[in-house]
Amino acid sequence: MKFGIVTFPGSNCDADAYHAVAETLGEQAVRLWHKSHDLEGVDIVVLPGGFSYGDYLRAGAIARFSPIMREVTAHAERGGIVLGICNGFQIACEAGLLPGALMRNDTLRFVSRRVRLRVENASSIFSHRYRVAQLLDIPIAHGEGRYVADEDVLERLEGEGHVIFRYVDENGDPTESGNPNGSARNIAGIINAGGNVLGMMPHPERAVDPLLGSTDGLALFQGLLDRVNA
Amino acid sequence: MSVVPRPGDPAITPALVAEHGLTADEYDRLLTLLGREPTFTELGIVSALWNEHCSYKHSRPVLKTLPTRAPWVLQGPGENAGVISVGDGWAVAFKIESHNHPTAVEPYQGAATGVGGILRDVFTMGARPIALLNSLRFGALDSPRVRYLFAGAVKGIGDYGNCMGVPTVGGEVVFDPAYEGNPLVNAMCVGLLREDELIRAEAQGIGNPILAVGARTGRDGIHGASFASEDLTEASEAKRPRVQVGDPFTGKLLLEASLELINSGHIVAIQDMGAAGLTSSSAEMAARGDVGIVIDTSRVPVREEGMTPYEILLSESQERMLVVAIRGREEQVREILTRWDLAAEVVGEVIAEPVYRVMEGERVVAEFPGSRLVTDCPVYYPEAAEDPAIAGLRERDVHAIPPRAEESDPAWTLARLLSSPTIASKEWVYRQYDTTVGTSTVVGPGGDAAVIRLRDTRKAISLSTDGNGRYVHLDPRVGGRIAVAESARNVACSGARPMAITNCLNFGNPKRPSVFYQFREAVAGMGEACTVLQTPVTGGNVSFYNESPTGAVYPTPVVGMVGLIDDVSYVTPSGFQRTGDTVVLLGDPTDELGGSEYLAWIHGVVAGAPPACDLEAERALVEALLEAIGSGSVTSAHDCSDGGLAVALAECAMADRERPHGATIDLGAWSDLSWRALLFGEAQGRIIVSTADADAVLAAAARHSVPARVIGTVDGPDAPLSVSAGNRRFVAPLSDLAAAYHGAIPSVMDRSAQPPTAQPVATGA
Amino acid sequence: MTSFTVAVRIVPRRGLLDPQGKAVADALHSLDFAGVQDVRVGRYIVVSLRADNAEAAEADVRRMCEQLLANPVTEDFELENARPLAAGATS
Amino acid sequence: MTSFTVAVRIVPRRGLLDPQGKAVADALHSLDFAGVQDVRVGRYIVVSLRADNAEAAEADVRRMCEQLLANPVTEDFELENARPLAAGATS
Numbered sequence A: 001m002k003f004g005i006v007t008f009p010g011s012n013c014d015a016d017a018y019h020a021v022a023e024t025l026g027e028q029a030v031r032l033w034h035k036s037h038d039l040e041g042v043d044i045v046v047l048p049g050g051f052s053y054g055d056y057l058r059a060g061a062i063a064r065f066s067p068i069m070r071e072v073t074a075h076a077e078r079g080g081i082v083l084g085i086c087n088g089f090q091i092a093c094e095a096g097l098l099p100g101a102l103m104r105n106d107t108l109r110f111v112s113r114r115v116r117l118r119v120e121n122a123s124s125i126f127s128h129r130y131r132v133a134q135l136l137d138i139p140i141a142h143g144e145g146r147y148v149a150d151e152d153v154l155e156r157l158e159g160e161g162h163v164i165f166r167y168v169d170e171n172g173d174p175t176e177s178g179n180p181n182g183s184a185r186n187i188a189g190i191i192n193a194g195g196n197v198l199g200m201m202p203h204p205e206r207a208v209d210p211l212l213g214s215t216d217g218l219a220l221f222q223g224l225l226d227r228v229n230a
Numbered sequence B: 001m002s003v004v005p006r007p008g009d010p011a012i013t014p015a016l017v018a019e020h021g022l023t024a025d026e027y028d029r030l031l032t033l034l035g036r037e038p039t040f041t042e043l044g045i046v047s048a049l050w051n052e053h054c055s056y057k058h059s060r061p062v063l064k065t066l067p068t069r070a071p072w073v074l075q076g077p078g079e080n081a082g083v084i085s086v087g088d089g090w091a092v093a094f095k096i097e098s099h100n101h102p103t104a105v106e107p108y109q110g111a112a113t114g115v116g117g118i119l120r121d122v123f124t125m126g127a128r129p130i131a132l133l134n135s136l137r138f139g140a141l142d143s144p145r146v147r148y149l150f151a152g153a154v155k156g157i158g159d160y161g162n163c164m165g166v167p168t169v170g171g172e173v174v175f176d177p178a179y180e181g182n183p184l185v186n187a188m189c190v191g192l193l194r195e196d197e198l199i200r201a202e203a204q205g206i207g208n209p210i211l212a213v214g215a216r217t218g219r220d221g222i223h224g225a226s227f228a229s230e231d232l233t234e235a236s237e238a239k240r241p242r243v244q245v246g247d248p249f250t251g252k253l254l255l256e257a258s259l260e261l262i263n264s265g266h267i268v269a270i271q272d273m274g275a276a277g278l279t280s281s282s283a284e285m286a287a288r289g290d291v292g293i294v295i296d297t298s299r300v301p302v303r304e305e306g307m308t309p310y311e312i313l314l315s316e317s318q319e320r321m322l323v324v325a326i327r328g329r330e331e332q333v334r335e336i337l338t339r340w341d342l343a344a345e346v347v348g349e350v351i352a353e354p355v356y357r358v359m360e361g362e363r364v365v366a367e368f369p370g371s372r373l374v375t376d377c378p379v380y381y382p383e384a385a386e387d388p389a390i391a392g393l394r395e396r397d398v399h400a401i402p403p404r405a406e407e408s409d410p411a412w413t414l415a416r417l418l419s420s421p422t423i424a425s426k427e428w429v430y431r432q433y434d435t436t437v438g439t440s441t442v443v444g445p446g447g448d449a450a451v452i453r454l455r456d457t458r459k460a461i462s463l464s465t466d467g468n469g470r471y472v473h474l475d476p477r478v479g480g481r482i483a484v485a486e487s488a489r490n491v492a493c494s495g496a497r498p499m500a501i502t503n504c505l506n507f508g509n510p511k512r513p514s515v516f517y518q519f520r521e522a523v524a525g526m527g528e529a530c531t532v533l534q535t536p537v538t539g540g541n542v543s544f545y546n547e548s549p550t551g552a553v554y555p556t557p558v559v560g561m562v563g564l565i566d567d568v569s570y571v572t573p574s575g576f577q578r579t580g581d582t583v584v585l586l587g588d589p590t591d592e593l594g595g596s597e598y599l600a601w602i603h604g605v606v607a608g609a610p611p612a613c614d615l616e617a618e619r620a621l622v623e624a625l626l627e628a629i630g631s632g633s634v635t636s637a638h639d640c641s642d643g644g645l646a647v648a649l650a651e652c653a654m655a656d657r658e659r660p661h662g663a664t665i666d667l668g669a670w671s672d673l674s675w676r677a678l679l680f681g682e683a684q685g686r687i688i689v690s691t692a693d694a695d696a697v698l699a700a701a702a703r704h705s706v707p708a709r710v711i712g713t714v715d716g717p718d719a720p721l722s723v724s725a726g727n728r729r730f731v732a733p734l735s736d737l738a739a740a741y742h743g744a745i746p747s748v749m750d751r752s753a754q755p756p757t758a759q760p761v762a763t764g765a
Numbered sequence C, D: 001m002t003s004f005t006v007a008v009r010i011v012p013r014r015g016l017l018d019p020q021g022k023a024v025a026d027a028l029h030s031l032d033f034a035g036v037q038d039v040r041v042g043r044y045i046v047v048s049l050r051a052d053n054a055e056a057a058e059a060d061v062r063r064m065c066e067q068l069l070a071n072p073v074t075e076d077f078e079l080e081n082a083r084p085l086a087a088g089a090t091s
């Protein structure tokens, strides 16, 4: 099992993703430089958090044109697994790997805190180690995390079970008070129609170590291992 | 080589000299140094280097009195940042710096560039930044201008650190009318490095090339008042921006490229082009290496056309570095920078001849003999005398101030104090900061100190910033001591041994005897505390002239403390954790009320003597606490500071917002003290501990002769905070306290956008 | 009183670094728009408001710019002419 | 080849929540601009570029918008007419 973690010049969670995969899980991991055209035979691509090219214009807008993204897109089209976290989710949307877009938080402020997520679909390759309706504590840290899409796109996402994670309040309900950024329908993470690309704003790689307060992100990475190894 | 005036440069007149901030004596000194009249470019260079910010001309003799040595100190003051060893070959670099004046002009950019600058100071030591903190002072939040400054500064701090991927994990915010016209923004950065990778910013090796790296140079932030000259007409004044704009993305590229450069072995020195840009960075590197240097301004990549040597030398454009490379390795250096989409141009050379020379192509536009241009600046010993009005304030009997009628229920007073923005939760602030990036934040903001683990070891470091301007205002010596003692207590509460400090000294105009007195005394107090607590000073920053038309800010030394935790299992939270635990108070309450937040917020009075600070007792307290923590008997530890014992108890109860704990507290042992001094007085040297093994905690305290007493028990989540002393008693439901504590800042800040109305006047740096 | 819209263009002041513009220009170059010399990124704000006439609407928006919309330290602004708002066009 | 500037206005698509616009409108109300009905906040981008003529410059900038400057899911854009750039005016 080989993970490839893409490093854009402004990525800043690439090392965290690397640690989660290589140290916590003990899996093979390589860093993929944004100017490279070679995925080095990885099974799973991680698009990590950060500010890919500064993201002054729109988060992820410039990153999608980088050389490595051409390979990542081809990988996804072949059915290869892509995990976009935070900035990686934004890039995946800009690159058309996932529908919709991520806009500035409705509070107009960057938001950094632990949020509660509810698992909506536990049959995807990313979420099968969770139970439906399981509640997870995972950190977020973003300024542009408000998921938007046309109404028909949202309907399709819901209808086809492509919403994987939703923000919920302390009672486990997807209320306004549980929604940290104004995302449509409290959407925190979605998969594509092929089920092989996941984008999520919360940071599972920051929730893999009991010392840091939560290990709820671990099952996502472990789940990927099961499926790819099977 | 002969220096001739550059065509088009203004002639040197007494008025021009004055506009450059040089006194007649200083100008004479310059004439003696040169043996001739200076050129315009030379005048600009000297005005920048002899400016307070670069030269420390009013503060240096006083700073020299601070203790700076300990076996673990690898780099003391004088470098871009201080460095201490934390064992196993690892070291920590850290430094704090002010960006007060830029923030007063444009809060977002001013604060953001402050963070950018302090990050560069740390990574130029070869350290990867792992944490940021910030210490902020603003006027009262009921002013829209203050809200605008506060919101902008917080956003600027957040955006820069967030983009860099360095977690902002702690700090402090104080609101007081004293800072109305002149906010203080101090940013601290902490980095991690291998001891053997430490690099110093010393120019070395005759013939080595000097490179400008990073962003292009524009006309940003060039000092020197408004010149009446041909080159500097009104039009060119208008072209010259008053603020520098930060580019954190370029900052991030510079960080990665610089660390790679340092690692590559192709360079001998690297320094940020900070205040006074190319001039101070090159002159400082030359002075440290005791070598000559030549710079050619025509080779510096610029952003705008027609820039003069004067402008290029003094520009404060952000995200630029000066690098001394090994001769013959220029290409390798360029290759590393190209990989990060950054440019590097050779702009000069280290030379054998002991001069500081600036060329513009073939022409010599400035030349100073010797390599000590920076250190050869004038030094002043200003007059110092206490303002008698302040002595009067200190002597006032604050116990004579009658309580307000509502205070008959201390629960009212407590809730009211918790809603003081200075005491209230700062979550509104730190939610805008990425606190968890780097996956090493064991304890983020909200407790006494932040804790960052050191990956691949069992260790962690603990970080805190502290300083109480009101105390220093009322008694600078005591206030200086308390700043250090409180930060030591804060890191100790998290389980850490206090190791060393950096400090940022924010004061008014040092030429006023009353201000210089405060400065001298506060530094003396800090020095005493550092000596007793064995926390040497490894660096810092002085910011004078923090004044507005309404007067000077409170004298505000801010201490940034680094502590070391040998094993992450010792990390201790600040809040109550377990129902049924015993609550122990280390240290003793007193009847002191002077300088308290209680008096200021409830009575609008700033008077009385600040609480006494017994340094030996503080040291024993830290030792006793660390021993108790080491024995595994401490569940939580929280020190008493602003708002006193009652506020500290409420904080312990509410620390975990989702799982609060009430408590039943009996202060009967001190029932002879006045109720308000007991509850809200700010006696120093006190820590609230919760424990399942009170005997062990009491025994540890006894071994260090620290007064300690069981004062109650931790209750369940629905229980109130109930406190009694003899026949006096009050009960405060946690929901009321939490509403006050968590609601205070959001209720003011979330009301509406804050307009950037009238520009303030501020003169600090 | 009639409803008008007044649009405002707010751009970073000349001489100030514009990191956004720089990033966009770099990106355009790497997308092979070789002719790009410079990019400045500012804000475009459309205010719909009631006023007695077009001049009054513009005067109001100018004051809004001075007080709130533009940052006098870092930005310059420019008003477009007021246009009567088609009835019911406010969202 | 001549130098032109082409300005682009990028605005949030109608129907999408524009929290920035709403915040500005609220702030204007609290500053007593009672007539304000609605505010939309978008981007204003000025591109300076070399091109054969004004049409070519506009066509280039239109492609830039489609490829990079605007996000079709959330934004609409509009070009202003190309203007020849005064010599030496690029900063």
Ligand SMILES: Nc1ncnc2c1ncn2[C@@H]1O[C@H](COP(=O)(O)OP(=O)(O)O)[C@@H](O)[C@H]1O
Pocket (backbone or CB within 6 Å): B133, B134, B135, B136, B168, B169, B170, B171, B172, B173, B422, B423, B426, B429, B430, B444, B445, B446, B447, B448, B449, B450, B465, B466, B490, B641, B642
């Ligand atoms: N500007 C800030 N940035 C980040 N954290 C902050 C800031 N201000 C306060 N905090 C956090 O809030 C908590 C309370 O701060 P403070 O009341 O100053 O604590 P103490 O009295 O123990 O020094 C601390 O954990 C501190 O780090």
Ligand SMILES: [Mg+2]
Pocket (backbone or CB within 6 Å): B447, B448, B490, B638, B639, B640, B641
């Ligand atoms: Mg404390």
